[in-house]
Structure formats: C-alpha cells, structure tokens
Amino acid sequence: MEEAERIYSFPPVIDERARVLVLGTAPSVKSLEHQQFYGHPRNYFWGMVYGIFGAGAPEENYESRLAFLQEHHMAVFDVIESCERPGSLDVNIKNEQPNDLPALLAKYPGLKCFAFNGSKAYDTFRKYFRDHPAFRDITLLKMPSTSPIPTQKMRNLEDRIEAWRAILPYLDLSE
Numbered sequence: 001m002e003e004a005e006r007i008y009s010f011p012p013v014i015d016e017r018a019r020v021l022v023l024g025t026a027p028s029v030k031s032l033e034h035q036q037f038y039g040h041p042r043n044y045f046w047g048m049v050y051g052i053f054g055a056g057a058p059e060e061n062y063e064s065r066l067a068f069l070q071e072h073h074m075a076v077f078d079v080i081e082s083c084e085r086p087g088s089l090d091v092n093i094k095n096e097q098p099n100d101l102p103a104l105l106a107k108y109p110g111l112k113c114f115a116f117n118g119s120k121a122y123d124t125f126r127k128y129f130r131d132h133p134a135f136r137d138i139t140l141l142k143m144p145s146t147s148p149i150p151t152q153k154m155r156n157l158e159d160r161i162e163a164w165r166a167i168l169p170y171l172d173l174s175e
Contacts, residue, residue: 008082009099010037013066014075014108020167021104024117025124026080026096028088036062037076038146040088044157045117045146049074051161052168073171075111077104079124090120098124102134113170114138118145141166 009026024037031039038045046058046065053072059065069076083096105111114135116122122142129135144153144163153159 005086006082006084007032009078009080010035012075012077012104013037013069014077014104015070016108016110017070017073018075018108018111019073019172020113020115020170021075021077021108021111022115022117023101023121023125024076024078025090025093025121026078026083026085030088034062040148042148043146044148044160047157048146048160048164051157052165074167075108079116079121079128090118093120093124096124098128101125101129102132105134105138112139112172113141113167115141115143115164115167117143118147139170143167 007026010031012021014021027037028040028043030041031037033039049065049069049072050056050058055068059068077099079098079101080093080096081099084094085092114125116125119142122140125140143166144151144160146160
C-alpha cells in the first residue's frame with residue numbers, strides 16, 4: 001500500500017457574485033500536479049460547467065475557465081482542508097480536517113446553494129456541519145460526481161450535464 005502523504009485543498013475560487021458553491025472533497029493527484037481545481041483532463045467538471053450553459057467546449061486556459069465560472073455566479077472549493085490519501089480515490093481519505101465553511105458563508109452571504117460533487121463530499125460535509133446553524137437557509141444538493149468513472153446512472157458527460165442543471169435556479173443570472 002502506498003504511503004499517504006498529507007494533501008491540502010486550494011483556496012476557494014469565489015467572489016461576491018457567487019450564488020452556488022460547488023464543493024468537492026480534496027484535490028486529486030493530477031489537480032495537485034497542475035495546481036488547478038479539477039485538473040485531470042478526463043474529469044467531466046469543466047465540460048459540465050460549460051455544458052449546463054450551452055457554451056461549447058471549455059477554454060483551454062485555466063484562468064479563462066475560472067472567469068467563466070465566476071461570471072456565471074458559481075464558486076468552487078473543497079469540503080476537506082487537508083487529509084491523508086494515497087492516490088486520488090475518495091474512499092482512501094483518512095484523518096481529514098474540514099475547511100471552515102461557516103466562515104466562508106459569513107464572508108459570502110449571497111451564497112444560496114452548496115452543490116456537492118459526489119457522495120463523499122456531501123457525507124463529509126454532513127459529518128462536520130450536519131446541525132450547524134449557519135447552513136439553515138442554504139440549499140444542499142448532492143450531485144453526481146464529475147469523475148470519469150461510469151456508474152449505473154451516470155455514464156458520460158451528457159448524463160452529468162443533465163443532472164447538474166439542477167443548480168441553475170439558484171444562480172440568478174439576471175442580476
């Protein structure tokens with residue numbers, strides 16, 4: 001078994017326009033290598049983000065992708081601030097420490113919805129913040145993972161785009 005080193009999440013990509021915060025678990029090996037949220041080229045995240053808006057293929061440039069995300073009132077962060085994990089599979093996460101999501105929400109009170117990228121992100125949030133009063137008025141959506149690993153219901157990018165459209169009513173793009 002590979003030794004698990006401690007890994008750390010990236011700072012959030014968020015501004016005052018954000019209405020939906022997408023929360024993953026922790027960065028993958030490829031994301032850490034590239035120093036990018038969803039940095040593995042096979043991950044469906046960026047294709048899903050562009051796809052729910054019918055915007056075609058994602059920009060190659062990471063900064064342009066982040067700008068697109070923010071222009072559409074979305075933000076991205078991880079539930080876990082640090083953890084031990086060999087490889088990239090969420091099932092191998094141990095000794096996690098959560099990010100201070102109550103403080104983030106206090107700083108960005110315009111957030112209306114947390115969209116969890118997969119079950120592990122949702123379950124970890126519930127483990128640490130289940131009864132926290134800060135989240136009383138936040139919609140919590142457990143979304144299908146954007147991992148390229150197919151499941152019974154999520155086979156490809158199109159399946160994920162369709163499922164993730166559930167966040168659209170929270171974005172208020174008319175503002």
